[in-house]
Amino acid sequence: MLEWGEFGFRCGALGLGESLSDLPMFLNQLHGTYHSPRYLESDPLEFVHRYSDPWDQEAVGLIAALLAYGRVAQIRRSVSDALSRMETAAGTPSAFVRGLPARHAEAGWRTTFEGWTHRFNRGGDLEVLLLLLADSWREHGSLGARFTRDLAPTATDFGPALDSLIGEWRGKSKALRPHQPTGSFDYFLTAPSGGSCCKRWCMFLRWMGRKDEIDPGLWTENGVLQKTFSPGRFLSPKQLVIPIDTHTGRLSSYLGLTARRTLDWKAAREVTEALRTCNPSDPVMYDFSLARLGILEVCTRTYRAEICGDCPLLPACRFARNGALS
Ligand code: SF4
Numbered sequence: 001m002l003e004w005g006e007f008g009f010r011c012g013a014l015g016l017g018e019s020l021s022d023l024p025m026f027l028n029q030l031h032g033t034y035h036s037p038r039y040l041e042s043d044p045l046e047f048v049h050r051y052s053d054p055w056d057q058e059a060v061g062l063i064a065a066l067l068a069y070g071r072v073a074q075i076r077r078s079v080s081d082a083l084s085r086m087e088t089a090a091g092t093p094s095a096f097v098r099g100l101p102a103r104h105a106e107a108g109w110r111t112t113f114e115g116w117t118h119r120f121n122r123g124g125d126l127e128v129l130l131l132l133l134a135d136s137w138r139e140h141g142s143l144g145a146r147f148t149r150d151l152a153p154t155a156t157d158f159g160p161a162l163d164s165l166i167g168e169w170r171g172k173s174k175a176l177r178p179h180q181p182t183g184s185f186d187y188f189l190t191a192p193s194g195g196s197c198c199k200r201w202c203m204f205l206r207w208m209g210r211k212d213e214i215d216p217g218l219w220t221e222n223g224v225l226q227k228t229f230s231p232g233r234f235l236s237p238k239q240l241v242i243p244i245d246t247h248t249g250r251l252s253s254y255l256g257l258t259a260r261r262t263l264d265w266k267a268a269r270e271v272t273e274a275l276r277t278c279n280p281s282d283p284v285m286y287d288f289s290l291a292r293l294g295i296l297e298v299c300t301r302t303y304r305a306e307i308c309g310d311c312p313l314l315p316a317c318r319f320a321r322n323g324a325l326s
Helices: 023-034 037-042 054-066 072-090 093-105 123-140 144-151 159-179 199-209 246-254 267-277 283-295 316-324
Strands: none
Touching: 023 283, 037 199, 037 283, 054 072, 054 144, 054 199, 054 267, 072 093, 093 123, 093 144, 123 144, 123 159, 199 283, 246 267, 246 283, 246 316, 267 283
């Protein structure tokens, strides 16, 4: 887990709520600028937008989100390579996933992902992940139907439902592991109960649980995959938790949204609760725009008057305030 100290700035002395009353206005201005499809190419969500079939989108979303660690260029290469292999083998990502269990059981089966790597992960890891996805489709109709089965409509957030899915997948993956060349598969299966901020799962679930011009919202109340769910089940934007990473963590620190020094599940929930005071029905609405400030290197770890002076967050930013005074 990352420590705030890595950002060269700590917010331990900051009082939560000090500037939260005006924060919605500042965040809405930021949202108006950066929550736009023109910035999608700076995000792995871009891959999901290339497809229109909802099962393609669910499969591609899972792959793109869980591989979203490391450098952006490397992520793009790894996701593109994986999708290209799947399309060459079966036409579409969803056709590949549907046919995978039968092909996997054939004698002499050679993985489509032989030689594929992404930092800690190897092709066998990806194959096991897609076998688990195929299992969800076969048993439940979609991964969303499997996930929302354990998501109580009254749950404040999806933490318990994610724990349930990860627990099930850890168990099922053991039977598939003889085909796995490395021990890196578990890197896909982070769980809130283990303390991880689960950034990549939170990101995937934001894509599935919000619907606008950025997030596809396949699992929302009127989402296209919701017809595969049990009656009354869906993922509400209210139940999402912010995908906290070095960018959103640093900016949350600047805005005093959390005093925690570690980027863990508690920090993700604390930031989400602070954002809930700004937008009770959709607290992670600001995630994409906040992350753009870091990803696009608008907000660096240095106070720059010419940049900060134009930033909508300036009135609430303790880091800029400190920088301007020093
Ligand atoms: S005011 Fe400056 S330091 Fe603060 S969030 Fe904006 S760009 Fe970053």
